Amino acid sequence: MSRTFLGIPVHRGPGSAVGRPDEPFGPVPHPVEPLRWGPSFPEAAREALKNTRLRGNLAHATSTIRAKRARVVDEVPDWEALRDAGSAVKTRVLAELPELLQELERNVTARGGVVHWARDGAEANRIVADIAKAKGADEVVKVKSMATQEIGLNEALAEEGIGAVETDLAELIVQLADDMPSHILVPAIHRNRSEIRDIFLARMGDAPPDLSDVPRELAMAARAHLRRKFLSAKVAVSGANFAVASTGTLAVVESEGNGRMCLTLPDTLVTVMGIEKLVPSFEDLEVFLQLLPRSSTGERMNPYTSLWTGVTPGDGPQEFHLILLDNGRTSVLADEVGRAALHCIRCSACLNVCPVYERVGGHAYGSVYPGPIGAILTPQLTASSGGVSGHGDPNASLPYASTLCGACYDVCPVKIDIPSILVDLRAREVDADRSHPTVWGAAMKSASWAMSDAGRFRLAGSSARAGRMLARDEVIHHLPFPGSLWTGSRDLPAPPKQTFHAWWDERERAAAHPEEDR
Amino acid sequence: MTDARTEILARIRAALGGGDQRVIGSSSDDRQPGLPITPQPADHVREYRTAGEHAPGSAEVLELLVDRLVDYRAHVVQIPADGVAAAVAAALIPTATGTPETVPGAVNGAVEPPGDGLARAPRAVVVPPGLDPAWTAALADAGVEVRTDTREAPLSNAELDSAAAVVTAARVAIAETGTIVLDGAPDQGRRAISLVPDVHVCVVRADQVVQTVPEAVRLLAPEADRPQTWISGPSATSDIELDRVEGVHGPRTLHVVVVQGP
Numbered sequence: 140m141s142r143t144f145l146g147i148p149v150h151r152g153p154g155s156a157v158g159r160p161d162e163p164f165g166p167v168p169h170p171v172e173p174l175r176w177g178p179s180f181p182e183a184a185r186e187a188l189k190n191t192r193l194r195g196n197l198a199h200a201t202s203t204i205r206a207k208r209a210r211v212v213d214e215v216p217d218w219e220a221l222r223d224a225g226s227a228v229k230t231r232v233l234a235e236l237p238e239l240l241q242e243l244e245r246n247v248t249a250r251g252g253v254v255h256w257a258r259d260g261a262e263a264n265r266i267v268a269d270i271a272k273a274k275g276a277d278e279v280v281k282v283k284s285m286a287t288q289e290i291g292l293n294e295a296l297a298e299e300g301i302g303a304v305e306t307d308l309a310e311l312i313v314q315l316a317d318d319m320p321s322h323i324l325v326p327a328i329h330r331n332r333s334e335i336r337d338i339f340l341a342r343m344g345d346a347p348p349d350l351s352d353v354p355r356e357l358a359m360a361a362r363a364h365l366r367r368k369f370l371s372a373k374v375a376v377s378g379a380n381f382a383v384a385s386t387g388t389l390a391v392v393e394s395e396g397n398g399r400m401c402l403t404l405p406d407t408l409v410t411v412m413g414i415e416k417l418v419p420s421f422e423d424l425e426v427f428l429q430l431l432p433r434s435s436t437g438e439r440m441n442p443y444t445s446l447w448t449g450v451t452p453g454d455g456p457q458e459f460h461l462i463l464l465d466n467g468r469t470s471v472l473a474d475e476v477g478r479a480a481l482h483c484i485r486c487s488a489c490l491n492v493c494p495v496y497e498r499v500g501g502h503a504y505g506s507v508y509p510g511p512i513g514a515i516l517t518p519q520l521t522a523s524s525g526g527v528s529g530h531g532d533p534n535a536s537l538p539y540a541s542t543l544c545g546a547c548y549d550v551c552p553v554k555i556d557i558p559s560i561l562v563d564l565r566a567r568e569v570d571a572d573r574s575h576p577t578v579w580g581a582a583m584k585s586a587s588w589a590m591s592d593a594g595r596f597r598l599a600g601s602s603a604r605a606g607r608m609l610a611r612d613e614v615i616h617h618l619p620f621p622g623s624l625w626t627g628s629r630d631l632p633a634p635p636k637q638t639f640h641a642w643w644d645e646r647e648r649a650a651a652h653p654e655e656d657r
Numbered sequence: 658m659t660d661a662r663t664e665i666l667a668r669i670r671a672a673l674g675g676g677d678q679r680v681i682g683s684s685s686d687d688r689q690p691g692l693p694i695t696p697q698p699a700d701h702v703r704e705y706r707t708a709g710e711h712a713p714g715s716a717e718v719l720e721l722l723v724d725r726l727v728d729y730r731a732h733v734v735q736i737p738a739d740g741v742a743a744a745v746a747a748a749l750i751p752t753a754t755g756t757p758e759t760v761p762g763a764v765n766g767a768v769e770p771p772g773d774g775l776a777r778a779p780r781a782v783v784v785p786p787g788l789d790p791a792w793t794a795a796l797a798d799a800g801v802e803v804r805t806d807t808r809e810a811p812l813s814n815a816e817l818d819s820a821a822a823v824v825t826a827a828r829v830a831i832a833e834t835g836t837i838v839l840d841g842a843p844d845q846g847r848r849a850i851s852l853v854p855d856v857h858v859c860v861v862r863a864d865q866v867v868q869t870v871p872e873a874v875r876l877l878a879p880e881a882d883r884p885q886t887w888i889s890g891p892s893a894t895s896d897i898e899l900d901r902v903e904g905v906h907g908p909r910t911l912h913v914v915v916v917q918g919p
């Protein structure tokens with residue numbers, strides 16, 4: 140893997156300031172764009188790093204899940220063969236996407252479902268709202284779904300006077316706190332048990348006043364709170380983990396049973412699915428239903444997986460709508476290199492092993508897709524890299540939110556080479572800057588100029604050593620030119636004895652083995 | 658204006674058809690041009706295991722299944738073919754000591770007896786139309802109302818909510834992952850009946866237990882259009898500090914009765 144470090148270019152984008160981390164709830168205002176909010180990554184990260192409670196919560200949660208994952212992955216003798224198969228299936232899906240989507244459409248329609256196509260989030264939101272209105276529903280129950288977060292469905296429904304009730308425990312916590320999710324799988328991972336108790340007591344309405352912070356009690360409070368809604372809801376909205384083209388079968392993988400409630404009890408079900416979520420045949424599920432649970436929650440199998448095909452008379456929803464969502468995916472697909480990001484099955488393993496994610500948390504990425512996958516997917520979905528949307532775009536800094544340690548690639552169940560895609564996206568930025576010289580571009584080029592020659596790199600190292608004299612509290616905030624172009628975007632720990640080169644080497648080594656320093 | 662379907666399909670074709678063959682590193686200064694990150698569409702590589710080393714229903718797979726289920730805090734009993742009625746009754750009706758029978762080895766106190774279930778007031782137990790009536794005979798003898806739910810005459814959500822438990826059969830079970838699959842056949846019933854009642858008693862024949870996920874998927878594939886529910890333990894969440902807590906919206910207690918022999 141490349142060891143090139145290009146520095147994080149700073150950009151102080153528009154958008155709201157990052158939330159004050161000490162506020163009990165709702166530090167993150169609901170963004171207009173779920174894929175582009177807050178300041179740029181470096182700025183948001185610097186704020187997040189000051190929040191020691193956040194870092195404590197994240198370190199605890201991610202180290203728990205890493206250990207669980209490692210244990211259940213190790214016991215699978217053919218894990219690597221499954222990863223290869225997962226990767227190959229997804230590659231084939233993208234290559235044959237038009238045919239497979241039409242096959243899926245045919246099969247869902249033949250089984251009594253209705254298939255809709257949506258070019259963007261607004262179009263998808265309109266379809267959902269129209270269905271809910273046609274059913275006379277002023278409230279829908281929702282299964283946790285990245286696709287509906289990505290398009291801001293809840294906010295769009297609210298504007299139409301339709302309430303969307305998140306039923307996944309972590310989503311419920313985020314929704315009650317008026318917060319934004321910070322993790323793909325566990326959106327409230329930044330909250331610890333006592334914060335969750337406080338949120339429930341303040342916002343749930345029917346939480347028992349003597350509620351403790353024991354996780355089981357918190358879960359029981361959520362059960363009681365949502366039960367009536369499940370039993371009476373008319374319309375449910377879900378995402379999909381997989382859709383089988385050859386049979387028209389949809390799959391939702393979950394733990395709590397809230398998914399089964401939504402997929403089974405209401406009479407109308409609307410499923411919003413990214414166009415890349417396909418698998419060609421039913422047998423392909425045998426690959427992904429082994430890869431996903433072990434990679435995501437670190438379980439041999441998640442408690443519940445629901446599979447349904449169109450409408451089954453007398454069992455479950457009697458009206459089923461499937462919305463196939465583009466929303467930027469086709470422009471990701473157009474990139475030979477970056478399209479591998481569309482293989483993602485949203486397991487979140489790459490977040491849990493990422494040394495950057497663990498320290499800054501999900502909100503710093505300014506997107507519903509945080510962590511390593513977010514760093515490659517978000518800027519592509521919003522066409523932010525390569526200067527397409529201009530340097531005013533905070534998402535353009537996302538490919539720099541990585542040490543390129545490679546841990547994400549090692550755990551990815553579908554073998555997405557995230558580090559290589561990150562480097563490619565960075566390179567595109569540099570290319571774009573050749574024709575649009577800016578301070579940012581100059582910093583980038585200064586970095587790559589210094590990095591491209593060993594002698595210059597060491598020289599840069601010794602001038603950094605001179606920086607000891609500039610350091611306050613072990614951190615260099617500003618270096619003289621040309622180093623100032625770097626420290627404008629990141630604070631360098633003062634290198635008291637080592638050269639910068641040696642310091643960086645060590646830092647990368649440590650980052651590559653995050654378990655070792657705990 | 659073109660419709661969304663036409664436009665999306667055209668966008669996909671354009672994305673796949675045109676464009677430069679860019680390769681990793683091609684646009685940077687000093688890195689070696691590498692291989693394309695997206696290989697050409699490969700045929701499926703299926704070098705993973707498509708079956709386990711142990712036969713369905715063998716002692717090894719049963720032992721594995723029990724181990725996995727206990728790990729999920731499910732209650733498991735293994736009984737001979739003529740013991741189903743007694744095992745179902747034992748799971749749902751309090752014994753002399755006041756608690757339903759549990760598998761030895763389940764973590765003590767980890768599973769609460771059905772709090773507002775039969776222990777206090779025996780209420781209705783729901784069954785699907787095709788369930789062997791002999792399985793619930795002992796319940797009926799003990800005065801428990803056994804209510805049959807069908808697609809044609811379904812119980813309401815409220816009726817299911819007030820029922821104490823549900824008894825179903827299963828389609829297949831996967832030992833390695835501790836998973837039981839229901840596919841809506843007449844002895845398993847509508848999806849709602851194994852969801853809303855707080856206690857689920859699931860009867861699995863030994864010969865339905867396979868070792869691996871692919872074996873189960875291939876059994877299920879011919880009738881893939883049936884609604885399937887894969888169940889691995891009682892409902893659970895890991896949403897609070899990523900610690901697993903059993904019992905959220907689905908049944909909080911899962912009893913698995915493994916029937917050995919013919």
Ligand code: SF4
Nearest residue numbers: 483484486487489551
């Ligand atoms: S990129 Fe890979 S590891 Fe990360 S969420 Fe997606 S599938 Fe999981």
